[in-house]
Amino acid sequence: AQSVTQPDIHITVSEGASLELRCNYSYGATPYLFWYVQSPGQGLQLLLKYFSGDTLVQGIKGFEAEFKRSQSSFNLRKPSVHWSDAAEYFCASSGGSYIPTFGRGTSLIVHP
Amino acid sequence: NAGVTQTPKFQVLKTGQSMTLQCAQDMNHNSMYWYRQDPGMGLRLIYYSASEGTTDKGEVPNGYNVSRLNKREFSLRLESAAPSQTSVYFCASTLRTGGITGELFFGEGSRLTVL
Numbered sequence: 001a002q003s004v005t006q007p008d009i010h011i012t013v014s015e016g017a018s019l020e021l022r023c024n025y026s027y028g029a030t031p032y033l034f035w036y037v038q039s040p041g042q043g044l045q046l047l048l049k050y051f052s053g054d055t056l057v058q059g060i061k062g063f064e065a066e067f068k069r070s071q072s073s074f075n076l077r078k079p080s081v082h083w084s085d086a087a088e089y090f091c092a093s094s095g096g097s098y099i100p101t102f103g104r105g106t107s108l109i110v111h112p
Numbered sequence: 113n114a115g116v117t118q119t120p121k122f123q124v125l126k127t128g129q130s131m132t133l134q135c136a137q138d139m140n141h142n143s144m145y146w147y148r149q150d151p152g153m154g155l156r157l158i159y160y161s162a163s164e165g166t167t168d169k170g171e172v173p174n175g176y177n178v179s180r181l182n183k184r185e186f187s188l189r190l191e192s193a194a195p196s197q198t199s200v201y202f203c204a205s206t207l208r209t210g211g212i213t214g215e216l217f218f219g220e221g222s223r224l225t226v227l
Contacts (some may be wrong), residue, residue, distance in 0.1 A: 097213065102155045105155075
């Protein structure tokens with residue numbers, strides 16, 4: 001069975017600082033990987049996805065993620081965080097299953 | 113293009129009452145899902161429908177029933193609400209092709225309180 005782990009429950013950064021949110025997956029075959037963002041009181045919105053090809057993928061709102069098969073990781077990065085990036089971030093994986101697997105989420109707090 | 117629409121957005125119930133959460137998508141997706149979200153628990157799958165005419169249990173199905181009314185609509189029913197079902201409920205849909213489940217599109221959520 002596939003699993004997705006987000007080791008950090010909360011991350012606090014200062015506005016303008018760089019950000020990296022960690023995600024590790026467990027899946028034997030090529031995973032299909034996603035990052036979603038959830039603003040307070042909202043549903044989840046897709047930031048970016050990786051299916052194949054270039055291992056560095058660009059997403060919306062200036063986010064990027066790098067797929068590293070050797071480390072089973074798909075970490076999300078942003079070079080300079082804005083106060084509006086404060087939200088909950090979810091990593092997810094789907095493979096041959098009908099059921100996408102979500103991590104528990106990482107809450108991002110941005111200090112002015 | 114509305115995407116995934118859930119109703120109602122807010123609901124307060126008394127223990128033992130029943131209600132149905134409605135979900136509709138206009139993206140011609142074949143797979144639909146119901147999740148609940150509780151603090152510190154992430155998203156937990158209640159039921160899903162891989163395609164029109166099929167439904168299957170997820171991680172936390174007890175106390176819930178679902179109906180895939182047609183390709184567009186997937187409803188979630190609480191027959192006898194309990195305080196433990198106080199949560200935020202999300203409907204999602206996706207297009208599954210070639211054996212691959214794609215990105216999920218989510219509704220805005222339905223906040224349910226059971227007193």
